[in-house]
C-alpha cells in the first residue's frame with residue numbers, strides 16, 4: 001500500500017473505533033481463513049458476578065417444580081431442564097443460592113467467607129466477583145497470610161482456619177482432593193454457562209461457588225456474519241469445556257470449534273496448530289493470557305478495555321470493545337487494499 005492509501009485506511013478506521021498499529025496490517029488482514037475469539041472479556045463482557053454458593057452436601061435441583069424458594073439449595077434453573085435463559089445471555093446472576101438480601105445459611109456463609117478470603121489476594125476477574133459477592137451479602141472476609149496463584153487452575157491461600165484451595169477439578173486433584181462429591185453440581189452449573197469453582201479447606205471439600213458472565217450484545221451477529229462470509233469461527237478459553245461449549249452454543253459456534261481448558265502458556269501453541277495447515281488466523285483477545293496468541297496469529301486484535309499487554313501485542317485495537325468491529329476492521333482493510341490495486 002502506498003503511504004497515502006494506508007493513511008486513508010487508518011484514518012477511516014480510527015474514526016470507527018478501530019486502531020491499526022502499522023500500515024502493513026492492512027495487507028495482512030487479507031487472506032484470513034479463521035477468526036479465533038477468546039471467551040471471557042472478548043465474546044463476553046468479563047463482568048463476572050457471583051451466582052451460586054453450594055455446600056458439598058447440597059444437591060442442585062435440575063428441573064422445574066421447585067422454585068428456588070428453598071434458600072441455599074438452588075439456582076436459577078430453567079423449567080425445561082437447563083436450557084439457556086435466553087438466546088444471547090449467560091443466565092443472569094439473579095437466582096443464586098445466596099441472594100443479596102438473603103441471610104445466608106451458616107455453612108454457606110462459611111463457604112463463601114473462606115472462598116472470598118482466599119481470593120482477596122487475587123486480581124483475577126473470577127476472584128473479584130467472589131470477593132464482591134461476599135461483600136454484597138455482608139459476609140466477613142479475612143486477609144490470607146499466604147497466597148499463591150496457580151495459573152489456569154486457581155489459587156491456594158492460608159487462612160487462620162487452614163489451607164484453602166479455590167479452583168478447577170485439576171487444582172483439587174493436584175492437591176490430593178477428590179472432586180467427585182461435587183461433580184454433579186459443577187457439571188450442572190457449567191451447562192448453564194457458568195464458571196464453577198471448587199473450594200477445599202485443609203484437604204476437605206467445602207463446596208462450589210460459581211460466577212456468570214454476560215455475552216456481548218453484538219457477539220452472536222458478528223459470529224454469524226463471519227460464518228456467512230466463509231470464515232471459520234473458533235473459541236479459545238481457559239475455562240471448562242462445558243462452560244465454553246454452552247457459551248459457544250449460544251453464539252452458533254460448533255462445539256468442535258471450542259478449544260477449552262487451554263492453559264495460559266498454551267494459547268499461542270493452539271494458534272500455531274490452527275495455522276499449521278497454512279490457514280491464517282485472526283486472534284481476538286483481551287487478557288494477559290492472550291498476548292502470546294495475539295502475537296502468534298497472522299493478525300492480533302485486542303479489545304480496547306483489555307490489558308495493556310494484550311494491546312501491545314496486537315496489530316489492531318478495537319476501541320469500543322465491540323466484537324462487531326472485527327468485521328469493520330476487515331472491511332476497511334479490504335477497501336483500502338483494493339483502492340491501491
Ligand code: ADP
Pocket residue numbers: 040119122124126127151152153154155166167168195196197237238239240262263264287289
Ligand atoms: P480464562 O482464559 O477464562 O481467563 P484462566 O486461564 O485465567 O481462564 O483460568 C482457567 C480456569 O482456572 C478458570 O476457569 C477457573 O476454573 C480456574 N481459575 C483461574 N484463576 C482462578 C481464581 N483466581 N480462582 C478460582 N479459579 C480460578
Ligand code: MG
Pocket residue numbers: 038039040041042285286287290
Ligand atoms: Mg479474556
